[in-house]
């Protein structure tokens with residue numbers, strides 16, 4: 562019997578890579594799809610299987626993390642062996658504009674899903690997408706023992722989700738784990754996160770479609786890894802004999818400025834000629850430096866990243882240049898995030 566998995570956030574960056582990984586391992590994958598007035602399945606269209614297909618291994622279900630009853634019903638029907646809770650309002654800057662919504666969808670939804678597991682009475686394992694944002698002001702390097710001091714509604718919501726997951730493990734013996742993932746990027750990264758905003762702008766500036774790029778704080782330090790490698794770590798956490806929590810990171814740091822240098826120089830451009838400052842991209846409180854120590858994941862999960870920031874910047878710029886050449890990149894929209 563092949564295993565089955567249920568992924569919330571299947572249409573997102575990580576959800577799409579995780580679905581591919583699990584399908585390649587022979588899983589039947591069920592994904593939670595939220596209703597949108599426009600198409601939101603771009604990242605998974607290439608693996609979509611319609612209801613007319615006889616033997617489907619990838620099945621989408623309409624639902625929403627804010628609807629706890631729908632979650633109970635879905636889990637009762639699907640009875641997955643593994644659950645990956647990746648759905649979230651995941652943008653830190655936006656969380657300052659929508660603090661209650663973010664607390665609900667990113668924070669409270671974790672308890673909704675855990676209660677749905679209990680209410681449906683299924684025997685399953687659950688992965689919670691926790692975040693390095695929970696560390697906030699705690700100085701780097703950060704590991705599983707580093708105290709949390711979140712700096713945004715998003716970070717606070719993730720800290721709630723983290724502790725709820727630990728509590729359900731301790732109180733009810735659920736196999737529930739936290740992956741504390743540091744920033745991870747890819748050509749599928751949302752266009753308003755800083756790395757993708759940069760790689761997309763580089764491609765458009767090189768093609769003569771855009772004059773400049775507006776950014777906020779260029780001095781923030783981040784530990785940027787490659788998303789397809791990080792979803793492998795999620796899966797490994799659920800294959801262990803005992804549930805536990807793990808930091809997933811490269812251990813290497815770069816500033817936003819250094820990422821700009823890597824991305825622009827890859828197509829022989831000087832970033833200082835194109836980047837302008839816009840204070841609206843600053844956050845009311847910023848996380849200055851995140852650099853992860855993933856030695857526990859390396860030791861217990863035999864997980865080790867291979868893509869570092871220079872290669873990552875090249876992968877992302879090359880992908881955006883190719884998208885543009887294929888006529889697939891959107892208009893020159895300027896969104897406040």
Ligand code: NAP
Nearest residue numbers: 570572573574575625626647648649651690692742744745
């Ligand atoms: P992402 O690309 O922003 O994807 C978020 C997913 O959540 C999308 O599928 C989105 O659906 C879905 N979603 C949002 N609101 C929902 C709701 N109310 N009900 C159901 N689904 C909802 O995020 P990601 O980068 O893949 O990250 C995956 C998870 O890891 C998130 O929980 C994120 O907070 C966390 N995380 C990410 C990083 C990182 O660096 N990427 C690091 C640490 C933790 P739509 O497509 O319809 O919007």
Ligand code: F7E
Nearest residue numbers: 651653692693694743744753754755776777778781842898
């Ligand atoms: O910002 C600075 C910004 O939005 C990175 C999410 O996946 O990782 C992500 O959160 C840095 C920050 O990612 C712009 O101030 C400058 O210091 O790409 P970001 P993030 O906030 O680190 C964590 C681990 C998650 O869990 C989150 O879900 O870049 N920055 N100028 C900018 N950032 C953005 N977005 N836009 C700018 O114009």
